[in-house]
Amino acid sequence: xxxxxxxxxxxxxxxxxxxxxxxxxxxxxxxxxxxxxxxxxxxxxxxxxxxxxxxxxxxxxxxxxxxxxxxxxxxxxxxxxxxxxxxxxxxxxxxxxxxxxxxxxxxxxxxxxxxxxxxxxxxxxxxxxxxxxxxxxxxxxxxxxxxxxxxxxxxxxxxxxxxxxxxxxxxxxxx
Amino acid sequence: xxxxxxxxxxxxxxxxxxxxxxxxxxxxxxxxxxxxxxxxxxxxxxxxxxxxxxxxxxxxxxxxxxxxxxxxxxxxxxxxxxxxxxxxxxxxxxxxxxxxxxxxxxxxxxxxxxxxxxxxxxxxxxxxxxxxxxxxxxxxxxxxxxxxxxxxxxxxxxxxxxxxxxxxxxxxxxxxxxxxxxxxxxxxxxxxxxxxxxxxxxxxxxxxxxxxxxxxxxxxxxxxxxxxxxxxxxxxxxxxxxxxxxxxxxxxxxxxxxxxxxxxxxxxxxxxxxxxxxxxxxxxxxxxxxxxxxxxxxxxxxxxxxxxxxxxxxxxxxxxxxxxxxxxxxxxxxxxxxxxxxxxxxxxxxxxxxxxxxxxxxxxxxxxxxxxxxxxxxxxxxxxxxxxxxxxxxxxxxxxxxxxxxxxxxxxxxxxxxxxxxxxxxxxxxxxxxxxxxxxxxxxxxxxxxxxxxxxxxxxxxxxxxxxxxxxxxxxxxxxxxxxxxxxxxxxxxxxxxxxxxxx
Numbered sequence: 227x228x229x230x231x232x233x234x235x236x237x238x239x240x241x242x243x244x245x246x247x248x249x250x251x252x253x254x255x256x257x258x259x260x261x262x263x264x265x266x267x268x269x270x271x272x273x274x275x276x277x278x279x280x281x282x283x284x285x286x287x288x289x290x291x292x293x294x295x296x297x298x299x300x301x302x303x304x305x306x307x308x309x310x311x312x313x314x315x316x317x318x319x320x321x322x323x324x325x326x327x328x329x330x331x332x333x334x335x336x337x338x339x340x341x342x343x344x345x346x347x348x349x350x351x352x353x354x355x356x357x358x359x360x361x362x363x364x365x366x367x368x369x370x371x372x373x374x375x376x377x378x379x380x381x382x383x384x385x386x387x388x389x390x391x392x393x394x395x396x397x398x399x400x401x
Numbered sequence: 402x403x404x405x406x407x408x409x410x411x412x413x414x415x416x417x418x419x420x421x422x423x424x425x426x427x428x429x430x431x432x433x434x435x436x437x438x439x440x441x442x443x444x445x446x447x448x449x450x451x452x453x454x455x456x457x458x459x460x461x462x463x464x465x466x467x468x469x470x471x472x473x474x475x476x477x478x479x480x481x482x483x484x485x486x487x488x489x490x491x492x493x494x495x496x497x498x499x500x501x502x503x504x505x506x507x508x509x510x511x512x513x514x515x516x517x518x519x520x521x522x523x524x525x526x527x528x529x530x531x532x533x534x535x536x537x538x539x540x541x542x543x544x545x546x547x548x549x550x551x552x553x554x555x556x557x558x559x560x561x562x563x564x565x566x567x568x569x570x571x572x573x574x575x576x577x578x579x580x581x582x583x584x585x586x587x588x589x590x591x592x593x594x595x596x597x598x599x600x601x602x603x604x605x606x607x608x609x610x611x612x613x614x615x616x617x618x619x620x621x622x623x624x625x626x627x628x629x630x631x632x633x634x635x636x637x638x639x640x641x642x643x644x645x646x647x648x649x650x651x652x653x654x655x656x657x658x659x660x661x662x663x664x665x666x667x668x669x670x671x672x673x674x675x676x677x678x679x680x681x682x683x684x685x686x687x688x689x690x691x692x693x694x695x696x697x698x699x700x701x702x703x704x705x706x707x708x709x710x711x712x713x714x715x716x717x718x719x720x721x722x723x724x725x726x727x728x729x730x731x732x733x734x735x736x737x738x739x740x741x742x743x744x745x746x747x748x749x750x751x752x753x754x755x756x757x758x759x760x761x762x763x764x765x766x767x768x769x770x771x772x773x774x775x776x777x778x779x780x781x782x783x784x785x786x787x788x789x790x791x792x793x794x795x796x797x798x799x800x801x802x803x804x805x806x807x808x809x810x811x812x813x814x815x816x817x818x819x820x821x822x823x824x825x826x827x828x829x830x831x832x833x834x835x836x837x838x839x840x841x842x843x844x845x846x847x848x849x850x851x852x853x854x855x856x857x858x859x860x861x862x863x864x865x866x867x868x869x870x871x872x873x874x875x876x877x878x879x880x881x882x883x884x885x886x887x888x889x890x891x892x893x894x895x896x897x898x899x900x901x902x903x904x905x
Contacts, residue, residue, distance in 0.1 A: 228647040228657045228719075229412070229492060231577035236661035245663050245714060252710040256703035263695045263771050272772045274694075278687035303861030346538040347620060349779045349848070354867065356846035358778040360686045362620045363537065367687035380864050384779040384848035386531050388538065392458050392853040395862040 274359070277368040286342045286366060290317040294327050302328050302397070315340060318381075318396075320348035320361045322388050325381050325396025333400050336372045349385030352398070358384060373400040405496065411809060415574075419500035420490035424483045424810055426507060428803070431479035432895050434514065435796075438471030439888035443881060446835065449781075450878025451855055451871055458852035463525035465850055467518055469532035473635075473791060474551065475514045480799050481589065481641050482506070482558040487810070488586035488644070489565035495574040498564035506557035513551025520544040531850060533631060536607055536618045545608035549601070556597045559590045581657070581664055585644025588668040593637045595676060600630035621688050628679035635787065636675040638795045639709070640668065642757070645798040646716045646750060652805050653747040654740065656723035664715045670708035674700050684774035691771065698769045706766060713758050745821040749801030752829035757794025760836045764789060781877075782843025789836040792884075797829055800891050807895065813902030817894050824894065828887025834880025841873030 232239070267273050281289075293316070297308040306327040310316050312335030319326045321344035331337060341350050341361050348361040359367060383394035406415050441464045447455040456464065490497040497503060520543045521528045528544040566587065569575060579587065603626045609615035647664070650656040658664040680697030683689050700706060724736030741747045764786040768777040777783060807815050815821060845867045847854060857863040 228581040228651045230580050231575050232581070232661040233577075236578055236665055239660055239662040241660045241663045244718070245660055245711075248714045249663075249707070249711060252707050256707050259766070259770075260699045260702045263699060266772050267691055267695065270772060272775060273691070274685050274771065274775055276687075276689075276691055305861075347535045351779065351846060351848060353846050353864070356776055356780065356844070358685055358775060358780065358846075360683075360778070362624075362687060364620055365687040380862060382846070382848055382851075382854075384851065385535075386462070386538075386850045389459055389462065389526050389529075390858065391462070392851060393858040393860050395857045395860045395864070397862050 275367065275369045277370075279366040279368070280364065281342060281366040283342070283344050283363045286317070286340075287319065287321075287344050289340075290319040290326060293317040298327075299330070305396075307399075310337065312337065314338070318350075319344055320350070320383065320387075320394070321345055323383075323390035323393040325383070325394065328397045328399065330399045330401060331371075331373050333373055333376050336370060339369045339371045340366050341369065342366045346387050347385050348383045348387050348394070351382045351384040353380045353382055355379070360385065376400045409491075409809060414491050415494040416810075417490045417496045420486050420497035420503075421810060423497065423500060423503040423507065424486050424491075424806075427479045427483040427486070428806060428810075429899070430507075430511065430514075431476050431483065431799075432803075432892055434471045434475035434479060435888060436892040437518075438468055438476055439885050439892070441468035441471065442888075443885040446878050446881025446885075448852070449874055450881070451874050453878060454853075454855065456852070458858065459525055459529070461852040462529040462531075462850070463521060466525075466529040466531050467521050470514075470517050470521075472796075473532060473787075474517075475510075477638055477791065477795060477799070478551075478555050479510065479514075481637065482510070482555065483806075484641055484645065484802075485558060485562040485586055485590060486565075487806075488583045489562040489569070492580055492583050493566070493569040493575050495565060495569035495572065498561050498568050502557060502561050506554045506561060509550050509554030509557065511554075513547045513549070513554060516543065516547025516550065520547055533627070534607075535627065536610065536620060536623045539611050542608055542612045545604055545611055549604050549608060552597050552600050552604070555593070559593045559597070562586070562590050581661060582644050582648045582651075584665055585640055585647060585668055588671055589637045589640035589644065591672050592633055592640055592675065596630055596633040596637060599626060599633070603627045603630050621686060624683060624686065625689075628682045629676065632679035632682065633676045635791055636671065636678065636705075638791050639675070640671055642753070642795040642798045643668075643709075643712045643716075645802050646712065646754065647719070649746055649750040649798065649801050649805075650716055650719045650723070653744055653750060654720055654723045656719035656721075658715045658719050659722055660715070663711060667708040667711035667715070670704050670711075673704070674708070675705040677701060678705060678769070681769040681774065684769075684771055685778045694771050698771060698774075703766075706762070709758070709762055713754065713762075716754060743822055744804075745825050746801040746804045748822075749797045749804075749825035749829070752825055753794050753797035753801065756789055756797065756829060756833050756836070759789075760833060760840075761786060761789025761791075761794055764836075764840055777843060779849055780843035781839040781847045781849050784849050785836050785839030785841075785843055788832060788839060793829070793832040793836060796832070796888075797825060800825060800828065803891070803895060807898050807902070808905055811899060811902075812905045813898050814905055815894065816897040816902050820890060821894050824887055824890045826887075827890060828884055831880050831883030831885070831887050834876055835884055836880075838873045838875070838877030838880055841876065842870050845870035845873070847874065
């Protein structure tokens with residue numbers, strides 16, 4: 227009885243064969259799932275990056291500023307538009323409540339996309355692909371990116387960052 | 402003292418009256434929190450349903466924050482404290498270790514709960530920083546202090562329960578091992594101690610920082626410590642919910658586990674493996690290695706999921722075996738068709754198992770995979786997961802047991818029994834739609850905790866999500882209304898019973 231002490235020593239009780247079978251199936255399935263993650267990590271093409279550098283928010287803001295000055299080609303909604311050369315380091319900055327800059331990338335080329343924050347935590351969510359990463363102040367998170375489809379992408383902040391959180395939309399253009 | 406006890410005419414338990422009083426007051430407070438949280442839930446759901454889009458951004462953030470606290474924090478934990486006192490004192494025929502300490506714990510929790518609501522309502526621009534308050538986003542000291550007071554109160558209640566177990570053993574109020582339900586409650590209490598200590602480690606320095614005394618944290622370190630508190634706090638709910646599943650299986654059909662060893666081992670697995678689950682919150686964070694992510698997010702080879710799978714077999718098996726013993730042996734499923742479906746506690750139990758397992762459990766395992774998390778992190782699919790587990794599973798189980806607490810502890814006949822038959826269904830179907838709607842919208846990238854995915858506050862870069870996403874948001878809105886009705890009906894039945902119910 228669930229509400230009364232068990233009879234005898236519960237550790238010595240027999241487990242019925244139905245439950246043994248069930249737990250065997252469950253263990254096998256758990257092993258399959260456990261093995262899948264490292265296997266996919268080695269052979270799959272969808273893994274979160276682990277390349278990270280410590281950086282102070284001030285340093286990162288400065289890096290982004292220099293990057294924008296170097297490759298600026300225009301402006302959209304008051305936000306600078308930059309067109310970095312293929313293979314280069316691209317700096318993308320989240321701050322309350324905007325993303326800087328608008329980035330123009332070339333289809334099929336590879337870039338090193340840095341993301342970090344000037345103030346609090348932000349969420350880097352790319353629409354319509356629905357790819358999500360955390361943006362954490364003090365950490366420069368490097369994603370190696372090769373856009374495969376041309377188009378206009380939006381970057382939405384999906385980590386609550388203050389009362390203007392809903393304003394925080396940015397743009398990435400792939401040509 | 403013998404005059405402090407009464408004997409329950411139904412269960413035969415010796416009920417410690419001071420413990421009973423504490424059970425009552427904690428349970429009533431829990432239901433009030435549920436009602437407040439449900440009203441906020443309705444406002445929030447009707448905002449995310451883009452066709453209605455009810456609230457302005459600041460109001461939305463305010464009510465999302467408080468909906469989280471009132472439901473996940475105050476409804477669930479006040480109720481769990483009642484469950485602990487019931488399991489520790491009543492089920493072991495023992496006295497509660499210290500009724501005085503029980504009242505101290507209650508007072509601290511109440512002050513904390515009120516303080517959290519007041520600080521967020523009066524200063525949302527500063528304090529509406531969500532259930533997951535990450536540094537360096539800073540709230541006022543009053544907010545952190547309220548949360549800490551609540552947690553300290555809860556910790557005192559847990560120690561009161563543990564001390565009661567010690568006393569019961571010493572005074573030999575029961576023989577042999579703990580009953581299974583108490584064993585489950587003990588599991589929840591053990592997880593609660595470690596969880597609340599991590600909560601203190603995260604929040605006390607944060608309070609000092611917000612007062613200007615301590616320096617700010619490294620934001621990533623904070624996330625690791627915070628989630629050692631944040632997710633395990635939900636595992637307390639899982640353990641408590643499953644203890645209630647076993648209790649309900651016994652109360653509704655007289656079922657008991659077919660193997661004590663099997664069920665108890667599963668509880669042990671929770672204690673050993675479930676806390677590292679918190680790592681899955683950092684799957685797309687910089688600075689933590691893949692090996693760390695894979696080992697921890699698989700709960701060390703899914704051994705905690707295995708525990709849930711074991712209970713998912715043992716509880717229905719308990720029901721089936723009990724029903725078959727009554728002679729309901731025709732065909733494969735006569736035991737199920739002829740189950741006491743008119744008993745709201747039974748339907749709540751069945752719905753709790755289904756919603757928890759199929760909507761909450763499966764989505765949790767999917768979203769906690771290193772590679773798949775990229776597609777789910779911070780989208781609406783995440784609240785979709787825990788509206789299956791805790792909002793669906795735990796809440797339904799607690800609703801189900803309430804229909805026994807009312808006659809057995811409050812000793813009142815339930816008012817509106819005919820309505821109560823439908824209540825778990827209205828809430829269960831509603832919350833299932835909420836979970837499904839959220840998971841659907843999340844797949845299209847709709848962010849959680851976002852006040853305006855249509856015009857983005859007038860941003861020049863505003864855009865529209867895939868039309869399918871708006872369909873799923875409508876499912877969420879409609880499900881939210883239904884779940885609200887179910888919760889409201891539950892609270893009304895409980896309150897009406899307390900006021901008008903015939904004394905038993």
